[in-house]
Amino acid sequence: MSTVNFLAQEKIWFDKPRYDEAERRFYERMNGSSQTTQSTSSSSAADQGELISRIKSLELENQSLHKVVDDLRAALSKLECRVTVLEKSPAAKTSAPVKEEDDEDDDDIDLFGSDDDEEAEKLKEQRLKEYAEKKAKKPTLIAKSSILLDVKPWDDETDMAKLEECVRSVQADGLLWGTSKLVPVGYGIKKLQIACVVEDDKVGTDMLEEEITKFEDYVQSVDVAAFNKI
Numbered sequence: 001m002s003t004v005n006f007l008a009q010e011k012i013w014f015d016k017p018r019y020d021e022a023e024r025r026f027y028e029r030m031n032g033s034s035q036t037t038q039s040t041s042s043s044s045a046a047d048q049g050e051l052i053s054r055i056k057s058l059e060l061e062n063q064s065l066h067k068v069v070d071d072l073r074a075a076l077s078k079l080e081c082r083v084t085v086l087e088k089s090p091a092a093k094t095s096a097p098v099k100e101e102d103d104e105d106d107d108d109i110d111l112f113g114s115d116d117d118e119e120a121e122k123l124k125e126q127r128l129k130e131y132a133e134k135k136a137k138k139p140t141l142i143a144k145s146s147i148l149l150d151v152k153p154w155d156d157e158t159d160m161a162k163l164e165e166c167v168r169s170v171q172a173d174g175l176l177w178g179t180s181k182l183v184p185v186g187y188g189i190k191k192l193q194i195a196c197v198v199e200d201d202k203v204g205t206d207m208l209e210e211e212i213t214k215f216e217d218y219v220q221s222v223d224v225a226a227f228n229k230i
Helices: 002-009 016-088 090-108 114-137 160-168 205-212
Strands: 144-152 175-186 189-199 221-229
Touching: 144 160, 144 205, 160 175, 160 189, 205 221
Parallel strands: none
Antiparallel strands: 144 189, 144 221, 175 189
16 A cells, blocks of 8 residues: 555656656757857858958058059059150251241242233133033923822712813923822712823913813812932
8 A cells, every 4th residue: 555655656657658758858958059059160261251352352462563663663664764855956956947937937938920810710720611511512400399289079960081180281391290090088089190291490380270270160189199319
């Protein structure tokens, strides 16, 4: 009976899962702190290696800059020596007066005598005359344009043959009428489409429209359908 009471009061075997869990957590913490220490040490080593690499790179750049500065100083020193030599050279001081004397001598020399002037003038007039004659013989290029007109009647009862006759009766210097055709518009109405060639300096579209619309018994309106330079 006493043994049963003793075991009832002893709890270590009944609490074994709790002790196992505590032991597991303990070892997990130990392992975690060890890994953290290793990662920290490796990270600091990498940072230190990168810093050393950057320092070496800066040292190389510094050496290169020193070399460039030394080269510039040497070039500047040579340039200063050259300027000094040129300033002390006597040829530089006497060059300007010599040039002035040469200019005075040139002024004194008469390159063209009076006879030469007359011959040059005659030659110039002769060449101008020949150029004018040559230009007069050359055919002048006349600017022309091809125009396509749309002439619309009042209705479907308009005599289109008479309308075309009226349009072609418009005559002017530089105007040449071409082909024509009737084009359906709608509701049985047809428009007259007629081509012509004009000289730009003599005939314009405004003049054609004004002359054609004078036949108001047959013509309702005139439009320029196409305009091309020839």
